[in-house]
Amino acid sequence: MEENKQGKVSVVPEKEDVKWYSYVVLLLAIIFFSGVFASSTAWWSVLDFNVLDGSFGKIAAATGKAVEFRGVGGSGAKDGFMFALSLLPAVIFALGVVNVVEGLGGLKAAQKIMTPFLRPMLGIPGICGLGLIASFQSTDAGAGMAKQLYQQNLCTDDERTLFCMFQLSADGIITNYFSSGAALFSTLVVPIIVPFAVMMLFKVFGTNLLRVYIKFVNKKQQAA
Amino acid sequence: MANTEEAKRKLNVIDMFIDGARRGFTIGTTNMLPNVLMAFVIIKALNVTGLLKVLGVVFAPIMALWGLPGEAVTVLISAVMSMGGGIGAAASLLTSGVLSARDITILMPAIYLIGSLVQYLGRCLGTAEVSTKHYAPMLLICFINALLSMWVMCLILAFF
Numbered sequence: 001m002e003e004n005k006q007g008k009v010s011v012v013p014e015k016e017d018v019k020w021y022s023y024v025v026l027l028l029a030i031i032f033f034s035g036v037f038a039s040s041t042a043w044w045s046v047l048d049f050n051v052l053d054g055s056f057g058k059i060a061a062a063t064g065k066a067v068e069f070r071g072v073g074g075s076g077a078k079d080g081f082m083f084a085l086s087l088l089p090a091v092i093f094a095l096g097v098v099n100v101v102e103g104l105g106g107l108k109a110a111q112k113i114m115t116p117f118l119r120p121m122l123g124i125p126g127i128c129g130l131g132l133i134a135s136f137q138s139t140d141a142g143a144g145m146a147k148q149l150y151q152q153n154l155c156t157d158d159e160r161t162l163f164c165m166f167q168l169s170a171d172g173i174i175t176n177y178f179s180s181g182a183a184l185f186s187t188l189v190v191p192i193i194v195p196f197a198v199m200m201l202f203k204v205f206g207t208n209l210l211r212v213y214i215k216f217v218n219k220k221q222q223a224a
Numbered sequence: 225m226a227n228t229e230e231a232k233r234k235l236n237v238i239d240m241f242i243d244g245a246r247r248g249f250t251i252g253t254t255n256m257l258p259n260v261l262m263a264f265v266i267i268k269a270l271n272v273t274g275l276l277k278v279l280g281v282v283f284a285p286i287m288a289l290w291g292l293p294g295e296a297v298t299v300l301i302s303a304v305m306s307m308g309g310g311i312g313a314a315a316s317l318l319t320s321g322v323l324s325a326r327d328i329t330i331l332m333p334a335i336y337l338i339g340s341l342v343q344y345l346g347r348c349l350g351t352a353e354v355s356t357k358h359y360a361p362m363l364l365i366c367f368i369n370a371l372l373s374m375w376v377m378c379l380i381l382a383f384f
Binding site: 074075076077079080081083084085087088091092093094095096097098099100102103104139140142143144146147150157160161163164165167168169170171173175176177179180181183184187188189190194195198199201202203205206209210213214 | 235237240241242243244245247248249251252253255256257259260261262263264265268271307308311312314315316318319320325326328329332333335336337338339340341344347348349350351352353354355358361362365366368369370372373376377380381384
């Protein structure tokens, strides 16, 4: 779905401090996409994605009713094109914001917060943190890192499988949800972050389902 | 990675935004747009041939489990091929009034949880060299995730 990240990548997180502002940026990003200020009319509505995304101007249609430039009653490739065109601003805007969050260390902060929970929550070593965050943005980067972690004996075969299970369901979640998903953000009747949180929940749920399955299979093999 | 990251750190916030926005433009035009367009064409073809109605009737009892019309199954099928396709199908059905905003909200996480599995089998599991004996349970879990997520969304919607 997203662009290829070629080249060799380091799988071991560098020892470096996450700056204080990285946590602030992460928090702001969560608020920004959460939609909590979406219906607010006060100045803090500036902290909302849909508010800043704005709206298209209206054009008078033949029926006398004002419509958006996409028009009404279209179908097929032409309507699909116009619809995709109407999505572009949200996609461009959302990925711009995501890049700022990443650039200011917001994802690193998330990685630092998550690392101690990886073993109990997913059954994978904390060192997978970097690859895990990478997989949110790029399917290819996440998969590449999982392979390298195994090759460098930093995780076992089963741990790699679990790690990939976490990645596979809703892979590249940030890039994908905030690009194609942005198309329907204004249609959603819940805040943008709710489906995102549900997906995260099921990533964890699915990984644990496979964890139970692998444990069961391994036990059966040992018994045989 | 260290090099690119160092280069990144020298960028100011505006450069970061522009860089990301440029990537958004590229992904949007080269990936999202063709996928969405394809989905609209598929839905149109299903509509013209009357297959959409047939699918709607056949899958009505199953999709009713989540309070969705039978046609919603096309969104899930398109999603397995590509996430953008799933979104496109959903948007097309929304336009024609088959799906409501509420239906879209229920489907949203499911579109991604089973999204692009056709591609990701290779790009994720293949690249990471996961043992093929695990492929079947892993795919099954993706579908379980998607189906359960729709119930969770129904539950959440009760509060909105």
